[in-house]
Amino acid sequence: MSQLSSLLRMRAAATGNVQRTSRLRHLHLSDQPLMLLALKSTGPAARPLAVMLGTAPHRPQLLVAPPWGSTLPVLAALADTVTTYIDTRRQHTEHLPATANKPARHRYTDAPQILVPNPQTVQHLKDLGDDLRFRTVDDQTPASRPVQRLGHWLTYLADRTDIPGSAALVPMTDFLGMHWITGQSPLEDEDLATLLAWIDPPLHATSGRDAAHQAEDPTTHRSAGPATDAAFDNDQLAPLFHAFAQAEEGNQARILHELERLLAAYLQPTWDRMWQAYGLLQALPEARGTARRWDHERTVFSDECSHLARDGRPRPARDQAVAAAVRLAQTEHAAATFAAERAADDPFVRAELRTTGEAFGGTVTATDFERVVHGPTGRARWRPRFTLSTTDPVHMEPGQLMACHLRRNARYRLCEITYEDDTTLVELEITAGMGRVISPTHAVLPEAGDFLVLTQAPDHYQLPEFPAREHTPWTHGGPPRDHRDDSDDDESEQ
Structure with a gap:
């Protein structure tokens, strides 16, 4: 609780x-x-x-x-x-x-x-x-x-x-x-x-x-x-x-x-x-x-x-091992998505997450919207950054993706956390929702003085690859231990 x-x-x-x-x-x-x-x-x-x-x-x-x-x-x-x-x-x-x-x-x-x-x-x-x-x-x-x-x-x-x-x-x-x-x-x-x-x-x-x-x-x-x-x-x-x-x-x-x-x-x-x-x-x-x-x-x-x-x-x-693993992965993803969507929709939920360190709110103190980086192919990518000052506990590591209910399509990557006496400075990079360099979407850019509440964004879900039944050990629901490989019979008949 x-x-x-x-x-x-x-x-x-x-x-x-x-x-x-x-x-x-x-x-x-x-x-x-x-x-x-x-x-x-x-x-x-x-x-x-x-x-x-x-x-x-x-x-x-x-x-x-x-x-x-x-x-x-x-x-x-x-x-x-x-x-x-x-x-x-x-x-x-x-x-x-x-x-x-x-x-x-x-x-x-x-x-x-x-x-x-x-x-x-x-x-x-x-x-x-x-x-x-x-x-x-x-x-x-x-x-x-x-x-x-x-x-x-x-x-x-x-x-x-x-x-x-x-x-x-x-x-x-x-x-x-x-x-x-x-x-x-x-x-x-x-x-x-x-x-x-x-x-x-x-x-x-x-x-x-x-x-x-x-x-x-x-x-x-x-x-x-x-x-x-x-x-x-x-x-x-x-x-x-x-x-x-x-x-x-x-x-x-x-x-x-x-x-x-x-x-x-x-x-x-x-x-x-x-x-x-x-x-x-x-x-x-x-x-x-x-x-x-x-x-x-x-x-x-x-x-x-x-x-x-x-x-x-x-x-x-009873589910076999692979079916149980698939079900567990789907349940975990549904839980993360449900929590993220509730936080994006409901201010009461965001307030509770701020007390647990799963979200934080603060004021934008600095911006760098002209920042452009170049990828491995040399293509220019627009990656604006801004700094947010908060008094909330921030129990996250750099690299965590964040979301904001005011700009649902945007994603913010937590870059650096600096702890000071009474406040915490969090530097964030906008990684999605801001368009491209030639056609930027300025609506996702916060202004200095704006108050934002950021919550954890669910990771992009992709079901892990599980082995087929014939390649699964018999201890985990695959063929029985005495299962014969039909290919060997075919070779012996030849």
């Missing part, structure tokens, strides 16, 4: 009111997201108890699994709802022209977005996806294929949550935590009821802290899932489960109906809070970089649909 975050949390605790940590919304918010609440049974991690989902606040769909027996009917109904929602995102496409790396292709104009209460629900959906996508498809059981396809989509959505900036499957507590900070601990922020009470307290509450204390009342508090409250389990669920086990087949339908009514009442407060949170987030202005990230989300979704139509094999339970 940074110094600024600690200060804001202490201020929230002292005043009893939430503090803003972001001026803009940095994740895309769909006009019609799929809200999904889940409860799981004790026992197998992937066995569902109930799911409440829908795209309208006043028309939720409730699916309840029987305490014992097959969950296939409930999973089939869940698969139907989720895949129908996903299919509605595939109604329209747009043409993407060919690039140097990819041929011309089509991309869907929308992508699915599922909002869940907390990260624990994401893990539950991941466990459910791991269980379902490897199930055998039985032609005698029509529901088996949609259920397997549901497992594929749940795995895809859960994997997307590992990518910073992705908005395919979003826990609401994390979404709210990006924009507000409370006076309670980060562990307490994982409870949607108390977090939302801090952010948007009811009119009768004197402060967010008092509203959070009321929300913690054990007589009225309801867990957002997927685990239920222990008192609720012992006092209300257990008697119904026992009655279901002892009842005859004719009475089991009545008990299951009572269970549905009980779970609907249990989930309804969380359902209402999810839409309350959605309204708060929708009211925030969207950051500039959000559209680019959503475009990438649509591209990934389109590629996944193409994979399903072409091959459709489930993702393996």
